[in-house]
Every structure is written in C-alpha cells, then in structure tokens.
Amino acid sequence: MADLLTVQGLETRFRTREGMVHAVNGVSFALREGETLGIVGESGCGKSVSVLSMLRLIPTPPGKVVAGSAIYQGKDLLKMTDEEIRQIRGSQISMVFQDPMTSFNPVLTIGRQVAEPLEIHQGYNRAMAYERAAEMLNMVGIPRAKERLGDYPHQFSGGMRQRVMIAMALICTPQILIADEPTTALDVTIQAQIVELVKRLRDELGMAIIWITHDLGIIAGLADRVNVMYGGYIIEEAPVKELYTNPQHPYTIGLLNSLPRMDETDHRRLASIDGLPPVLLEKPGYCPFAPRCHLAVERCWNENPSLLRVGDQHTTACWVDPGTGRERQ
Amino acid sequence: MTSPEVLLRVDRLVKHFPITRGILIQRQIGAVHAVDDVSFVIYKGETLGLVGESGCGKSTTGRTILQLYRPTSGSVFFEGRDLAKLSGEELRKTRRRMQMIFQDPYASLNPRMTVGEIIGEPMLIHNTYSGKARQERVEYLLKMVGLSPAFANRYPHEFSGGQRQRIGVARALALEPSLIVCDEPISALDVSIQAQVVNLLEDLQRELGLTYLFIAHDLSMVRHISNRVAVMYLGIIAELADRLELYENPLHPYTQALLSAVPIPDPIAEEKRQRIILQGDVPSPVNPPSGCRFRTRCPIAQAICAEVKPEFREVKPHHWVACHMV
Numbered sequence: 001m002a003d004l005l006t007v008q009g010l011e012t013r014f015r016t017r018e019g020m021v022h023a024v025n026g027v028s029f030a031l032r033e034g035e036t037l038g039i040v041g042e043s044g045c046g047k048s049v050s051v052l053s054m055l056r057l058i059p060t061p062p063g064k065v066v067a068g069s070a071i072y073q074g075k076d077l078l079k080m081t082d083e084e085i086r087q088i089r090g091s092q093i094s095m096v097f098q099d100p101m102t103s104f105n106p107v108l109t110i111g112r113q114v115a116e117p118l119e120i121h122q123g124y125n126r127a128m129a130y131e132r133a134a135e136m137l138n139m140v141g142i143p144r145a146k147e148r149l150g151d152y153p154h155q156f157s158g159g160m161r162q163r164v165m166i167a168m169a170l171i172c173t174p175q176i177l178i179a180d181e182p183t184t185a186l187d188v189t190i191q192a193q194i195v196e197l198v199k200r201l202r203d204e205l206g207m208a209i210i211w212i213t214h215d216l217g218i219i220a221g222l223a224d225r226v227n228v229m230y231g232g233y234i235i236e237e238a239p240v241k242e243l244y245t246n247p248q249h250p251y252t253i254g255l256l257n258s259l260p261r262m263d264e265t266d267h268r269r270l271a272s273i274d275g276l277p278p279v280l281l282e283k284p285g286y287c288p289f290a291p292r293c294h295l296a297v298e299r300c301w302n303e304n305p306s307l308l309r310v311g312d313q314h315t316t317a318c319w320v321d322p323g324t325g326r327e328r329q
Numbered sequence: 330m331t332s333p334e335v336l337l338r339v340d341r342l343v344k345h346f347p348i349t350r351g352i353l354i355q356r357q358i359g360a361v362h363a364v365d366d367v368s369f370v371i372y373k374g375e376t377l378g379l380v381g382e383s384g385c386g387k388s389t390t391g392r393t394i395l396q397l398y399r400p401t402s403g404s405v406f407f408e409g410r411d412l413a414k415l416s417g418e419e420l421r422k423t424r425r426r427m428q429m430i431f432q433d434p435y436a437s438l439n440p441r442m443t444v445g446e447i448i449g450e451p452m453l454i455h456n457t458y459s460g461k462a463r464q465e466r467v468e469y470l471l472k473m474v475g476l477s478p479a480f481a482n483r484y485p486h487e488f489s490g491g492q493r494q495r496i497g498v499a500r501a502l503a504l505e506p507s508l509i510v511c512d513e514p515i516s517a518l519d520v521s522i523q524a525q526v527v528n529l530l531e532d533l534q535r536e537l538g539l540t541y542l543f544i545a546h547d548l549s550m551v552r553h554i555s556n557r558v559a560v561m562y563l564g565i566i567a568e569l570a571d572r573l574e575l576y577e578n579p580l581h582p583y584t585q586a587l588l589s590a591v592p593i594p595d596p597i598a599e600e601k602r603q604r605i606i607l608q609g610d611v612p613s614p615v616n617p618p619s620g621c622r623f624r625t626r627c628p629i630a631q632a633i634c635a636e637v638k639p640e641f642r643e644v645k646p647h648h649w650v651a652c653h654m655v
Contacts, residue, residue, distance in 0.1 A: 042519040157610045159610055187382035187383055187611075188382065188546065188590045188591055189382065189586060189587060189607045190382075190610070191590065192604055192606055192607075193606055193607070214519070215592065216520075216594040217591070217592030217594045220593060220594050220595055220596045220598075220599045221592055221596065221602070241596045241597060244595055244596050244597075245597075254521065255520060255521060258520060258521055258524035259524075259549065260549045260550050260552060260553030260554075261593075262548075262549050262576065263593070263598070264553075265573065269531070270527055270553065271524065272521070272528055274525075276489050276522075277519065
C-alpha cells in the first residue's frame with residue numbers, strides 16, 4: 001500500500017521556566033492508506049506532541065517545531081500557509097481528543113458543532129449540514145439523533161460525548177483520523193463500545209488511523225503497526241504481532257512484562273522498570289533509556305542509537321540484542 | 330483447613346447522599362444511592378479487590394468503612410467493634426488501626442509540609458512517637474517504602490508521582506495499621522511505575538501482615554493483587570468470589586461483560602476474543618432501576634428482574650452472586 005503521510009525528522013521544543021524541553025527529537029514514520037498505526041508511550045514521551053506538531057497545533061510560544069517535514073499529498077504540512085493547513089484539518093485529517101468534556105464548546109449545540117466542518121469545508125448550507133450531522137450521529141450510535149441536535153454537550157454522558165466527537169471528526173470523510181487517547185477518560189465497558197465503533201467505521205469508510213495511547217492492551221486488538229516512543233524518540237517500530245511476540249527494545253520488553261496478564265494463573269511478581277522517565281531538559285548524547293536499562297553496555301552511554309533494522313519491517317533503537325545481552329553486530 | 334480470621338465485616342451497609350433544594354431552608358428532594366445494602370467480610374492478611382466503573386460506589390464503600398462518611402444504615406465491624414456506633418475518642422483510637430492510600434498523589438500530600446512532617450503527623454496526632462524517636466521512625470518508614478531517609482526534609486513537589494505515592498504509603502504505615510484501604514492507588518501513575526508500587530504493596534503485606542481493601546477499575550491489576558474480588562455496579566455488589574474463580578467462571582452477566590471488555594496486551598488472543606458489548610450507559614444513582622440494578626443493560630433480563638431485587642446469595646462455596654438468572 002502507498003504511503004499516505006510521511007513524517008521525517010520531526011523535532012519540537014518547548015521553552016519553559018526550567019529551560020528548553022526537548023519534547024520530540026527527530027521522529028520519522030509513515031502512515032499507509034487504510035492502516036491503523038498505534039503510537040504507544042508513557043506520559044511525556046512525546047506521542048501527542050508529535051502529531052500535534054505535524055498538524056501545526058502546537059501553541060507558539062512556548063512550543064516550536066524546529067525541524068522536520070510531514071508530507072501529505074505531495075505537500076509539506078509544516079510549510080503550508082495557515083489557510084492551506086486549515087483546509088486540511090478537520091476535512092482530510094481530523095482529530096479526536098482525550099477529554100470529551102473540554103474539547104467541545106459548551107455554549108454551542110451539538111448539531112452546530114458537528115455540522116460546522118461541512119459548512120466550512122464543503123460549502124453545505126445550514127439545513128443540509130444539519131441533516132447530514134443527524135445521519136452521522138445516527139451512524140455513531142446516538143439514539144434519536146435528529147432530536148438531539150439541539151442539545152448541549154453537558155446533556156450527554158462521557159461515552160456519548162466521545163461518540164459525538166467521532167461524528168464531528170468523520171463528517172467530512174477524512175483520509176486520516178488521529179485519535180489521541182480517545183478512551184482514556186472512559187470506563188472499560190464504554191471503552192469497548194468506542195473501540196468497536198471506530199473499527200466498524202474504519203472498515204466502512206476506509207480511512208487510516210493514528211491511535212495514540214499508553215495502553216498496550218487496546219493497541220493489541222486495534223493496530224496494524226505500532227511505534228513505541230520514549231523520551232521524545234521512536235525506540236521501536238514493528239507490525240503488531242511481531243512487536244508483542246518478539247519485542248526487541250529493553251523498554252518495550254519491560255513494559256510488556258510489567259503488565260499483569262488476564263490469563264496468568266500463578267502469582268508472579270511484576271517485572272518493574274526501575275527508575276524514572278527522563279527529564280527532557282537536554283538532548284542526551286547517550287541512549288535515553290540507558291539510565292533505566294539493565295542491559296546497557298558502554299556504547300549505550302557514548303552514542304544514542306538510531307533505529308536499526310532487526311527484521312522484516314521491524315526496527316529498534318538499541319545497541320544490544322536482548323536475546324544474547326551482547327552488542328548487536 | 331481452619332476458617333480464616335475475619336478482620337472486617339460489613340453488614341448491610343447503606344450510604345445515601347441527600348440532594349437538597351433551597352438556600353435558607355434546605356429541603357431534601359432526593360438522594361444519591363451511592364451504596365445500597367452491601368455486605369461482605371475481609372479476612373485477616375488477605376487482599377480483597379473491589380472493582381467497578383466510575384460512580385458505582387466503590388470509593389464510597391471504602392470511605393464509609395473508615396467512617397470518613399458516616400453510614401446511613403448498616404454496620405461495619407472492625408476487630409470486633411461496630412464502627413458505625415463509635416464516636417469521638419473511641420473512634421479516633423480505632424482509626425489508628427485502619428488507614429487509607431489515596432488515588433491522586435499530587436492532591437493528597439500537603440505542599441507546605443516536608444515529607445518528614447507528612448509522615449510524622451499521624452504519630453504526632455496520636456501521640457505514639459515523639460521527638461527523636463519520631464524522626465527515627467520517619468527515616469525507617471522512608472527506607473521501608475524504598476526512598477532515601479534524606480528525603481525527609483524535602484517537599485512533595487520535588488518528587489515524581491510514583492515517589493509521592495510511596496510517601497503516601499509511608500504515611501499510611503506510620504501508625505502500624507492492620508487494614509489499609511487502597512483507593513485506586515496506581516491509576517494516576519505511568520505504566521512502568523505502576524508495577525513498582527504494586528510490588529511494594531505486596532512486599533509490605535508479606536512483611537507486616539497487612540490486610541488490603543484494594544479499590545480499582547483496572548481489572549487485570551486487581552486480578553493480579555487480590556485473593557478475592559468483589560464486583561460493584563450502581564451501589565450494589567453484583568458478584569464476589571475467589572480471584573481465579575471470578576475471572577475464569579464469572580456468573581453475573583455484568584461481570585461477564587466487564588471482563589470481556591478488558592483489552593489483553595496480546596494481538597493473537599485479541600483476534601480470537603468475543604466481546605460482549607453492553608448497550609447504553611450506567612443509569613443515574615439518584616433514581617436506580619427497580620428490581621435488579623443491572624436489568625436496563627442486561628442482555629438476558631426477564632420480567633422478574635424488574636420486579637424483584639435479586640438476593641446476594643452463595644451459589645457455590647465462596648462464590649456469591651446477585652442475579653435471578655444464575
């Protein structure tokens with residue numbers, strides 16, 4: 001399949017009181033047509049900042065995208081005029097955010113907000129846009145959608161609000177949907193509803209998805225490929241089954257082992273990763289995971305590894321082969 | 330096998346929060362049925378997991394047990410005494426024996442106190458250690474939770490979430506409690522840090538013989554840490570059983586749906602899974618459904634479910650469930 005979006009060398013920094021925070025340090029990835037790409041990592045690893053940078057949604061100041069490109073349909077999103085990028089956001093690339101409460105305008109009706117992208121991007125008049133909005137709300141499973149167009153966001157529950165947000169994101173039939181922890185604020189039975197909904201819509205509408213999460217469980221049942229991020233870098237990239245059965249980076253291995261399993265019968269001690277996530281006030285000249293890594297060798301402290309190919313479509317940023325504990329050849 | 334010693338017995342516990350209207354003269358116009366007729370026991374030295382979705386009453390249950398909320402009715406027997414009937418000095422003394430670890434390690438530590446003052450405060454209030462002895466005990470507790478004794482002079486903002494949660498654990502241990510209510514102690518932490526805190530709680534339990542009520546919404550973590558698990562839904566306990574029995578052989582349709590909704594970090598297992606997707610949302614606890622609370626979302630509800638409240642009964646040894654269809 002052809003690449004739909006190619007991100008190269010993306011770097012984003014934030015100026016803070018403590019100093020310059022290096023949030024994203026050269027992230028490159030490609031999204032293919034119709035695929036679901038998972039981006040996994042803990043808070044502060046740069047997973048949200050990378051996609052926000054790409055869509056030019058980083059507030060400047062304090063943030064700044066200092067390098068990189070994001071090629072979509074032959075054009076670089078980062079070099080477009082504000083007007084050009086606005087035409088793409090919400091119509092060809094749209095986004096669903098984590099918190100369905102704060103992402104809506106509380107004083108506008110749901111109908112107005114869901115219909116707005118159609119009026120702006122596709123020249124619908126108000127009546128036609130509302131009609132289409134009702135169809136879309138129906139599609140995401142809002143009962144009595146037509147009657148509820150006049151309701152305000154607070155009149156919906158968390159799960160229903162997230163459905164409305166998905167309807168709003170999909171109303172212009174985008175090619176790419178970016179979902180930034182869309183189920184983190186929701187209960188597990190509601191989360192299952194939303195994940196099923198997104199899978200169904202993906203298959204019906206044929207869009208590509210970037211799903212950002214810290215939950216390795218959700219991504220296992222949803223993504224085709226996964227990027228694992230740590231300290232502002234992508235540290236491992238692989239097809240989903242490969243990543244879970246044959247993880248190559250010590251951080252990925254540690255994360256997978258630290259999760260309790262629903263199918264374990266004996267009580268085992270959870271393998272924890274010692275230490276703390278990195279402070280990003282400087283760009284390290286060594287592997288960002290080295291201070292917490294039990295496999296670290298001398299080279300890890302002298303040179304920050306870039307992504308090395310370790311298998312078909314499988315890359316990892318680590319000097320050490322976790323199977324042998326020795327440096328890779 | 331001798332039957333294990335009961336540390337805590339909760340008997341028909343009810344907690345309703347009044348909803349009032351009016352400014353000067355407040356009339357009660359309704360009540361939030363947060364906990365409605367809940368009974369269970371916690372055995373000495375075990376971990377009882379209490380799971381459920383937000384708003385199901387699991388935190389209220391924990392807080393009502395500790396008498397942070399006074400129960401509307403029902404009893405809480407702890408070490409043989411009914412806490413609901415105690416007050417004043419007697420209650421204060423009993424409180425030494427039961428402590429709480431809170432969810433948010435950022436909100437539950439006073440930012441103007443040093444770590445030493447935070448951990449030492451319970452000992453000051455209850456007059457158990459003073460002066461140098463208290464200081465030494467603070468250092469001992471810090472070491473016990475895996476922090477450096479030198480941290481006693483620092484302030485909470487200097488610490489990460491996981492370290493703050495360790496400080497919260499040290500404070501809970503200061504008075505040598507027998508029961509600790511852990512209210513979502515890891516849900517605010519990063520994945521790689523969660524395992525550290527869970528391992529710490531397990532080590533402390535082994536060393537000190539602690540009993541935990543572990544409240545959480547993360548079903549896989551509850552499965553890992555608990556001996557027995559209770560599932561709450563809208564103020565009631567739907568099912569209670571030994572850990573493996575509950576997860577391998579859930580009987581209540583809500584437990585079945587809840588377990589099937591938990592994502593498994595294994596793409597091959599995920600492919601084969603059949604999910605039970607519940608329709609709709611949890612009803613409001615102000616106006617809970619008649620009969621069985623779960624009937625509005627239940628895939629197998631019958632006419633009787635709307636009329637009669639299902640009894641919470643032991644259907645197999647140690648396996649309790651509240652459902653007409655079982």
